[in-house]
Amino acid sequence: MSLTVYRKAHFNAAHRLYRKDWDDSRNEQVFGKCSNPNYHGHNYELEVGVTGSVDPETGFLIDMELLKKLIREEVEEALDHKNLNVEVPEFANLNPTMENIARVIWDKLRKHLDDKFELSVKLYETPRNFVLYTG
Amino acid sequence: MSLTVYRKAHFNAAHRLYRKDWDDSRNEQVFGKCSNPNYHGHNYELEVGVTGSVDPETGFLIDMELLKKLIREEVEEALDHKNLNVEVPEFANLNPTMENIARVIWDKLRKHLDDKFELSVKLYETPRNFVLYTG
Amino acid sequence: MSLTVYRKAHFNAAHRLYRKDWDDSRNEQVFGKCSNPNYHGHNYELEVGVTGSVDPETGFLIDMELLKKLIREEVEEALDHKNLNVEVPEFANLNPTMENIARVIWDKLRKHLDDKFELSVKLYETPRNFVLYTG
Amino acid sequence: MSLTVYRKAHFNAAHRLYRKDWDDSRNEQVFGKCSNPNYHGHNYELEVGVTGSVDPETGFLIDMELLKKLIREEVEEALDHKNLNVEVPEFANLNPTMENIARVIWDKLRKHLDDKFELSVKLYETPRNFVLYTG
Amino acid sequence: MSLTVYRKAHFNAAHRLYRKDWDDSRNEQVFGKCSNPNYHGHNYELEVGVTGSVDPETGFLIDMELLKKLIREEVEEALDHKNLNVEVPEFANLNPTMENIARVIWDKLRKHLDDKFELSVKLYETPRNFVLYTG
Amino acid sequence: MSLTVYRKAHFNAAHRLYRKDWDDSRNEQVFGKCSNPNYHGHNYELEVGVTGSVDPETGFLIDMELLKKLIREEVEEALDHKNLNVEVPEFANLNPTMENIARVIWDKLRKHLDDKFELSVKLYETPRNFVLYTG
Numbered sequence: 001m002s003l004t005v006y007r008k009a010h011f012n013a014a015h016r017l018y019r020k021d022w023d024d025s026r027n028e029q030v031f032g033k034c035s036n037p038n039y040h041g042h043n044y045e046l047e048v049g050v051t052g053s054v055d056p057e058t059g060f061l062i063d064m065e066l067l068k069k070l071i072r073e074e075v076e077e078a079l080d081h082k083n084l085n086v087e088v089p090e091f092a093n094l095n096p097t098m099e100n101i102a103r104v105i106w107d108k109l110r111k112h113l114d115d116k117f118e119l120s121v122k123l124y125e126t127p128r129n130f131v132l133y134t135g
Numbered sequence: 136m137s138l139t140v141y142r143k144a145h146f147n148a149a150h151r152l153y154r155k156d157w158d159d160s161r162n163e164q165v166f167g168k169c170s171n172p173n174y175h176g177h178n179y180e181l182e183v184g185v186t187g188s189v190d191p192e193t194g195f196l197i198d199m200e201l202l203k204k205l206i207r208e209e210v211e212e213a214l215d216h217k218n219l220n221v222e223v224p225e226f227a228n229l230n231p232t233m234e235n236i237a238r239v240i241w242d243k244l245r246k247h248l249d250d251k252f253e254l255s256v257k258l259y260e261t262p263r264n265f266v267l268y269t270g
Numbered sequence: 271m272s273l274t275v276y277r278k279a280h281f282n283a284a285h286r287l288y289r290k291d292w293d294d295s296r297n298e299q300v301f302g303k304c305s306n307p308n309y310h311g312h313n314y315e316l317e318v319g320v321t322g323s324v325d326p327e328t329g330f331l332i333d334m335e336l337l338k339k340l341i342r343e344e345v346e347e348a349l350d351h352k353n354l355n356v357e358v359p360e361f362a363n364l365n366p367t368m369e370n371i372a373r374v375i376w377d378k379l380r381k382h383l384d385d386k387f388e389l390s391v392k393l394y395e396t397p398r399n400f401v402l403y404t405g
Numbered sequence: 406m407s408l409t410v411y412r413k414a415h416f417n418a419a420h421r422l423y424r425k426d427w428d429d430s431r432n433e434q435v436f437g438k439c440s441n442p443n444y445h446g447h448n449y450e451l452e453v454g455v456t457g458s459v460d461p462e463t464g465f466l467i468d469m470e471l472l473k474k475l476i477r478e479e480v481e482e483a484l485d486h487k488n489l490n491v492e493v494p495e496f497a498n499l500n501p502t503m504e505n506i507a508r509v510i511w512d513k514l515r516k517h518l519d520d521k522f523e524l525s526v527k528l529y530e531t532p533r534n535f536v537l538y539t540g
Numbered sequence: 541m542s543l544t545v546y547r548k549a550h551f552n553a554a555h556r557l558y559r560k561d562w563d564d565s566r567n568e569q570v571f572g573k574c575s576n577p578n579y580h581g582h583n584y585e586l587e588v589g590v591t592g593s594v595d596p597e598t599g600f601l602i603d604m605e606l607l608k609k610l611i612r613e614e615v616e617e618a619l620d621h622k623n624l625n626v627e628v629p630e631f632a633n634l635n636p637t638m639e640n641i642a643r644v645i646w647d648k649l650r651k652h653l654d655d656k657f658e659l660s661v662k663l664y665e666t667p668r669n670f671v672l673y674t675g
Numbered sequence: 676m677s678l679t680v681y682r683k684a685h686f687n688a689a690h691r692l693y694r695k696d697w698d699d700s701r702n703e704q705v706f707g708k709c710s711n712p713n714y715h716g717h718n719y720e721l722e723v724g725v726t727g728s729v730d731p732e733t734g735f736l737i738d739m740e741l742l743k744k745l746i747r748e749e750v751e752e753a754l755d756h757k758n759l760n761v762e763v764p765e766f767a768n769l770n771p772t773m774e775n776i777a778r779v780i781w782d783k784l785r786k787h788l789d790d791k792f793e794l795s796v797k798l799y800e801t802p803r804n805f806v807l808y809t810g
Contacts, residue, residue, distance in 0.1 A: 001270060003234060008263040012801065014689040014714040014758075017464070030463060032470065038758035039689040041716005043801050049267075058165060059152070059232035064264055065167065083689075083713035097464035099408060126687065126718050128413040129469055132454075135406060136540060138504060143533040147396065149284040149309040149353075173353035174284040176311005178396050184537075189508075193435060194422070194500035199534055200437065218284075218308035261282065261313050271810060273774060278803040287599070300598060302605065319807075328705060329692070329772035334804055335707065365599035369543060373594075398548040399604055402589075405541060417666065419554040419579040419623075443623035444554040446581005448666050488554075488578035531552065531583050557734070570733060572740065637734035639678060668683040669739055672724075675676060 004051040004120070005061045009071045011080035014041040015096045018085075039083060042125050044101070046075065048109065049120035062117065074108045098125040102133040110135065139186040139255070140196045144206045146215035149176040150231045153220075174218060177260050179236070181210065183244065184255035197252065209243045233260040237268040245270065274321040274390070275331045279341045281350035284311040285366045288355075309353060312395050314371070316345065318379065319390035332387065344378045368395040372403040380405065409456040409525070410466045414476045416485035419446040420501040423490075444488060447530050449506070451480065453514065454525035467522065479513045503530040507538040515540065544591040544660070545601045549611045551620035554581040555636040558625075579623060582665050584641070586615065588649065589660035602657065614648045638665040642673040650675065679726040679795070680736045684746045686755035689716040690771045693760075714758060717800050719776070721750065723784065724795035737792065749783045773800040777808040785810065 016039050017031035018024075027035040034040070048071055052061050082088055084096040090104045102123040110119055124130040151174050152166035153159075162170040169175070183206055187196050217223055219231040225239045237258040245254055259265040286309050287301035288294075297305040304310070318341055322331050352358055354366040360374045372393040380389055394400040421444045422436035423429075432440040439445070453476055457466050487493055489501040495509045507528040515524055529535040556579050557571035558564075567575040574580070588611055592601050622628055624636040630644045642663040650659055664670040691714050692706035693699075702710040709715070723746055727736050757763055759771040765779045777798040785794055799805040 002268070003237075004267045005234065006265045006267070010801070012715055012717050014716040019462075033756040036756055036758070036762075038761045039714050039716065040687055040756040040758065041689040041714065042687050043718045045802075054232075054234050054238075057154075059230035059235045061234050061266075081708040081711055081715040083711070083715065086713045087711075095464035097459075099410065099459050099466050100464045102408075103459075126685070127720075130411045131466075132409045132411070133407070137538070138507075139537045140504065141535045141537070145396070147310055147312050149311040168351040171351055171353070171357075173356045174309050174311065175282055175351040175353065176284040176309065177282050178313045180397075189502075189504050192424075194502035194505045196504050196536075216303040216306055216310040218306070218310065221308045222306075261280070262315075272808070273777075274807045275774065276805045276807070289597075324772075324774050324778075327694075329770035329775045331774050331806075367594075367599035369545065369594045369601050370599045372543075400546045401601075402544045402546070403542070415666070417580055417582050419581040438621040441621055441623070441627075443626045444579050444581065445552055445621040445623065446554040446579065447552050448583045450667075486573040486576055486580040488576070488580065491578045492576075531550070532585075559732075635734035637729075639680065639729045639736050640734045642678075643729075670681045671736075672679045672681070673677070 001053070002051060003054060003061055004049045004118075005064065005067070006047050006049045007064060007067050007071060009046045009048065009068075009076060010043065011046070011076050012041060012043045013079055013082050013084050014039040015084040015091075016040070017095055017097060019095060020093070039085070044079075045124040045130075046071070046105065047122040049122070050113065051118035051120070052116055070109065070112055074112065075105055078108070079105075098123055098129065098131045099133070101125075102131045106133050106135055136188070137186060138189060138196055139184045139253075140199065140202070141182050141184045142199060142202050142206060144181045144183065144203075144211060145178065146181070146211050147176060147178045148214055148217050148219050149174040150219040150226075151175070152230055152232060154230060155228070174220070179214070180259035180265075181206070181240065182257040184257070185248065186253040186255070187251055205244065205247055209247065210240050213243070214240075233258055233264065233266045234268075236260075237266045241268050241270055271323070272321060273324060273331055274319045275334065275337070276317050276319045277334060277337050277341060279316045279318065279338075279346060280313065281316070281346050282311060282313045283349055283352050283354050284309040285354040285361075286310070287365055287367060289365060290363070309355070314349070315394035315400075316341070316375065317392040319392070320383065321388040321390070322386055340379065340382055344382065345375055348378070349375075368393055368399065368401045369403075371395075372401045376403050376405055406458070407456060408459060408466055409454045409523075410469065410472070411452050411454045412469060412472050412476060414451045414453065414473075414481060415448065416451070416481050417446060417448045418484055418487050418489050419444040420489040420496075421445070422500055422502060424500060425498070444490070449484070450529035450535075451476070451510065452527040454527070455518065456523035456525070457521055475514065475517055479517065480510055483513070484510075503528055503534065503536045504538070506530075507536045511538050511540055541593070542591060543594060543601055544589045544658075545604065545607070546587050546589045547604060547607050547611060549586045549588065549608075549616060550583065551586070551616050552581060552583045553619055553622050553624050554579040555624040555631075556580070557635055557637060559635060560633070579625070584619070585664035585670075586611070586645065587662040589662070590653065591658035591660070592656055610649065610652055614652065615645055618648070619645075638663055638669065638671045639673075641665075642671045646673050646675055676728070677726060678729060678736055679724045680739065680742070681722050681724045682739060682742050682746060684721045684723065684743075684751060685718065686721070686751050687716060687718045688754055688757050688759050689714040690759040690766075691715070692770055692772060694770060695768070714760070719754070720799035720805075721746070721780065722797040724797070725788065726793040726795070727791055745784065745787055749787065750780055753783070754780075773798055773804065773806045774808075776800075777806045781808050781810055 018027040153162040287304040288297040422439040423432040558567040693702040
């Protein structure tokens with residue numbers, strides 16, 4: 001038996017793809033226009049999934065109000081309207097690709113969830129490019 | 136090898152979250168505004184998935200017209216434009232959370248599907264809150 | 271020159287279509303399953319449009335944070351998770367069709383907007399049925 | 406640990422469901438209006454998923470520009486604005502059901518992807534009917 | 541005061557863009573791959589708008605069940621799963637561009653609507669290309 | 676008689692809301708977190724509408740391939756993956772609010788369209804905030 005509840009959220013941010021230890025020319029060769037030194041940005045759409053079993057007393061897997069609050073505090077307040085490269089400590093030395101952003105979000109949420117739950121993070125960087133990370 | 140076909144459907148309904156054996160104050164404490172005694176409601180969006188193998192003669196996993204008809208008869212006719220708490224027997228003593236609604240739909244469909252198929256039910260209560268149940 | 275800004279919002283509610291001065295049989299004849307005495311419900315999606323000219327100082331037609339706050343206070347807090355027939359005074363003697371709900375929302379917002387603005391309200395009752403009211 | 410990146414694409418095409426070795430009457434009995442000898446058509450929406458691990462140097466699972474180019478060359482150029490039955494060799498003797506189209510797309514992409522990756526293909530034939538194939 | 545109700549519908553069909561009185565080379569020059577002699581196809585999404593005033597007795601501008609039935613009979617049954625060029629009389633000598641399809645649908649619906657209503661037809665040929673016709 | 680064709684496009688960009696002639700404190704007071712000096716960003720979704728009459732020879736209002744090419748050259752190549760404040764000349768002294776971005780896009784397209792056409796630009800800054808400009 002498998003049951004998962006999902007909550008969608010949203011944040012927008014600026015970023016650029018690059019490695020500090022590469023020069024601009026190599027960054028541009030590998031990351032193309034995504035490496036623009038002046039940054040570009042996205043509306044990131046997030047789907048957080050929590051897998052577990054239903055509490056027979058409430059009929060809830062998890063209280064969605066608590067999940068919504070957790071996502072707001074851990075993800076939206078940390079990333080919304082931010083420059084990921086400059087202002088978010090997790091990306092000080094980590095390239096903010098959608099793969100790495102999904103992993104950072106997963107790590108931030110995981111530590112606040114009971115061990116009985118499994119966690120998945122789906123992150124849309126654009127309507128056509130997205131990533132799913134399940135830990 | 137894994138192949139799944141999906142069919143979307145829709146119904147709208149009123150409900151409230153509550154337990155008959157709790158008083159109003161405890162219901163409100165646990166379920167908040169979702170426990171409004173006068174009910175509220177949703178447009179529920181449903182995605183039914185059937186996993187199996189392709190019939191080499193037809194190229195179908197299952198005839199989608201049959202699946203559409205099954206969903207209409209078992210789910211839409213039973214739940215559409217209904218008050219889930221008052222009019223749907225499965226919720227007479229079961230809190231109609233999205234988790235429980237998904238499980239009830241899964242049970243209703245499962246008994247009409249050949250054993251060779253696996254079944255999944257994804258149910259959107261709102262565009263931001265949804266649940267996946269795979270039995 | 272015409273410029274309009276739009277803000278989307280969301281609420282869910284229960285309702286039934288009926289007239290108090292008609293008996294149940296006539297209500298059902300005219301309103302069908304939408305007249306279910308036990309109510310049904312919807313996720314209402316709302317698009318509020320404000321037409322005017324851009325303030326050359328800010329580049330804003332209207333501060334979207336103020337518009338968002340106005341919609342939250344006047345519409346979402348008044349209608350979300352409510353039974354429209356029972357709990358919303360505007361529908362005490364008004365049939366809560368999507369046409370009438372759109373007009374009530376328009377009236378509630380209009381009185382808080384500067385006369386220099388025009389107002390439109392688009393309301394989705396389901397993904398397939400919606401209404402536009404421009405006053 | 407599991408990470409999957411997804412890329413959406415689009416093509417539109419005509420098709421009919423039928424078997425050459427069946428007469429028209431049997432084709433219509435099994436495939437209904439989808440067997441119309443004059444064809445009908447769809448906007449097919451495609452989601453290609455690639456599962457693997459992140460390259461620690463780039464932060465990419467796979468370069469999305471390469472994946473986009475692969476989908477364009479192998480799928481869009483082969484299927485877009487085509488009559489699947491008449492013009493696409495893979496369906497010369499294969500009924501172009503959504504199940505079979507998904508399998509053909511999977512086969513076309515699989516041979517160009519490194520063995521270290523897993524591949525999934527989700528194909529929407531209409532907004533309400535879709536299929537997921539994972540090989 | 542302006543009020544419009546909308547109803548969405550769907551049909552899928554095959555077509556090609558061409559003029560019988562042009563040779564293939566000129567058709568291809570003007571219409572490109574859309575002129576493929578073997579046809580291609582689309583999922584057409586339709587939004588029908590009816591403008592008028594609310595009946596104070598019912599709170600309806602028009603009974604949406606009647607509008608839904610009219611669209612099904614006049615549009616969906618006439619166009620769904622059809623080859624527009626070959627099987628739909630209106631296109632015997634009319635190029636089935638999205639502009640012309642919208643006008644044909646408008647004409648088909650207009651004659652069944654009371655003169656007191658205005659009519660608009662929005663037709664999506666693909667998620668990125670669409671047309672609005674208001675008569 | 677009124678006919679409008681629409682084409683959707685997409686670009687993503689970084690920006691901040693601010694006026695050079697205001698100090699940081701006043702910028703933050705008026706524009707809030709949108710004035711973050713390190714920038715944030717969006718996936719901008721664009722709908723370009725062209726109103727006119729149908730060419731009876733082709734059945735086209737305008738060749739959508741030409742419109743698509745015009746949008747790509749004038750809008751996508753100028754704005755995609757750019758920092759609007761730093762790299763786009765039109766915003767050197769103009770606050771890049773969604774209102775102003777829509778007007779800049781309208782101006783860029785207008786000069787390449789025949790006078791017989793009317794032009795509208797709808798721009799989504801987020802899925803919940805958007806603007807329509809008709810010149």
